[in-house]
Amino acid sequence: xxxxxxxxxxxxxxxxxxxxxxxxxxxxxxxxxxxxxxxxxxxxxxxxxxxxxxxxxxxxxxxxxxxxxxxxxxxxxxxxxxxxxxxxxxxxxxxxxxxxxxxxxxxxxxxxxxxxxxxxxxxxxxxxxxxxxxxxxxxxxxxxxxxxxxxxxxxxxxxxxxxxxxxxxxxxxxxxxxxxxxxxxxxxxxxxxxxxxxxxxxxxxxxxxxxxxxxxxxxxxxxxxxxxxxxxxxxxxxxxxxxxxxxxxxxxxxxxxxxxxxxxxxxxxxxxxxxxxxxxxxxxxxxxxxxxxxx
Numbered sequence: 001x002x003x004x005x006x007x008x009x010x011x012x013x014x015x016x017x018x019x020x021x022x023x024x025x026x027x028x029x030x031x032x033x034x035x036x037x038x039x040x041x042x043x044x045x046x047x048x049x050x051x052x053x054x055x056x057x058x059x060x061x062x063x064x065x066x067x068x069x070x071x072x073x074x075x076x077x078x079x080x081x082x083x084x085x086x087x088x089x090x091x092x093x094x095x096x097x098x099x100x101x102x103x104x105x106x107x108x109x110x111x112x113x114x115x116x117x118x119x120x121x122x123x124x125x126x127x128x129x130x131x132x133x134x135x136x137x138x139x140x141x142x143x144x145x146x147x148x149x150x151x152x153x154x155x156x157x158x159x160x161x162x163x164x165x166x167x168x169x170x171x172x173x174x175x176x177x178x179x180x181x182x183x184x185x186x187x188x189x190x191x192x193x194x195x196x197x198x199x200x201x202x203x204x205x206x207x208x209x210x211x212x213x214x215x216x217x218x219x220x221x222x223x224x225x226x227x228x229x230x231x232x233x234x235x236x237x238x239x240x241x242x243x244x245x246x247x248x249x250x251x252x253x254x255x256x257x258x259x260x261x262x263x264x265x266x267x268x269x270x271x272x273x274x275x276x277x278x279x280x281x282x283x284x285x286x287x288x289x290x291x292x293x294x295x
Contacts, residue, residue: 004076006040007069009033010048014066018055027138027157027265090120092272097126097133098146101218102259105240107146109283114276121272134158137264143273145262146280148235150197152258159267160260163280164290167256168201169239169249171222172231177250179233180205186212186230188221198233201255218242237289259289 012022013033023033041048048062058066094114098107103125111123128136130147134155137145146163154160170177179202187209189195194216202209212230215221221232222244235257239249261280263269269277 002043006036008073009036010040010066011069011073014058014063089118089271089275092120093122093124094144094272094276095124095142096144096146096276097128097136097142099130099148100127101235101237101241102146103127105237106283106287106289109287110276110279113279113282118275121275123276134262137262144276146259147262148257148259150257154260158262158264160262163259163261163284165256166235166237166259166289168233168235168252170231170252171225171234171247171249173228173246173248175248175250179252182231183207186210188213188215188224188230188232190216222247240289
């Protein structure tokens with residue numbers, strides 16, 4: 001009996017035209033794909049590919065088997081999806097990684113909707129910086145990740161759906177101020193690995209900020225601002241989790257982070273993951289996190 005994994009690999013090679021692209025599509029290493037291809041040739045006793053220059057092409061036998069493999073894999077995937085849809089929303093599990101302010105201000109609303117509509121689905125949450133969350137996603141340790149980026153790019157190997165833009169705010173004791181107004185001030189900022197975008201925003205308006213205090217805790221940062229120890233920038237989503245009395249939050253034009261939902265592999269998502277995605281979209285519509293925080 002032919003191995004389904006090897007048939008899937010042959011179908012991917014036929015669809016994408018090379019071992020390298022097939023490996024990328026399947027999230028396998030190139031040596032693993034080459035090994036399975038060699039094993040499939042040994043099992044069938046037929047030469048399935050031949051080298052042409054630096055690439056390969058299917059032999060007539062390989063092309064015939066690849067067509068059949070695509071049919072077989074498609075039918076198996078359809079059957080699995082149909083079965084999963086039948087039972088997946090009565091029971092199941094979805095594992096989600098997200099950054100702290102999303103976990104505090106947004107995902108609880110999605111969790112409540114998921115529990116109401118699909119009480120049999122278990123939701124597991126992990127607090128993780130976006131890069132860590134993406135690593136967990138790639139390793140198969142979570143099914144979805146809520147991440148942010150400060151530019152418009154996302155990694156090529158994930159499926160990223162834009163959820164909303166999270167405006168950045170200047171935190172100070174007076175409303176209506178700008179970054180430039182505090183070019184000589186002491187600043188409170190995150191760790192050196194987390195402040196690059198903030199420094200870039202300041203440099204775009206003509207100065208390099210003097211970072212006097214370092215903290216990644218929104219409560220500590222706001223407490224220092226409220227005590228008159230300096231000024232800071234903070235995303236609107238973080239301001240929804242905590243707002244210290246006595247501080248003013250002024251939206252900063254052209255400075256925002258983009259929040260995405262990231263999943264891995266080809267669509268469709270498993271039913272439990274799809275149910276969470278739907279609940280998260282509803283939460284975004286209800287919470288409206290992309291709006292600037294009130295001053």
